[in-house]
Amino acid sequence: MKTNVKVFLLVHRYLGFALSLLFAIWFLSVFAMMYVRYPIMRQHEKLQHLPPVDLQACKLNLNEVLTVAGVNDTLIGG
Structure with missing residues (x-):
């Protein structure tokens, strides 16, 4: 049980660090887009x-197309 909590906290810490860097880069990219x-x-x-x-x-000439449309x-051709 204690090991699971330590692993969870360790994963949470590094995942939070990686995702916060990604979010900061995404946030700063707005300035480039502006x-x-x-x-x-x-x-x-x-x-x-x-x-x-x-x-x-x-398959159709221009007069036929205009008629269908x-x-x-x-006036076309005349």
Whole structure:
């Protein structure tokens, strides 16, 4: 019984020390998040990494798409 209490206290002490260090680092990281800007990817950078569109794989032409979508307030091709 006495050994169990000693082991528990020892584990509690070192686990508390390790977790308090982790918590302190986590708390201090807030300052970095407040004052360092988050990296932003601009629209042209996003488009550079996209694969080219395969227009041969399209099943509908633009007029059919507009009809299916219910758009009828624009003139396409005429």
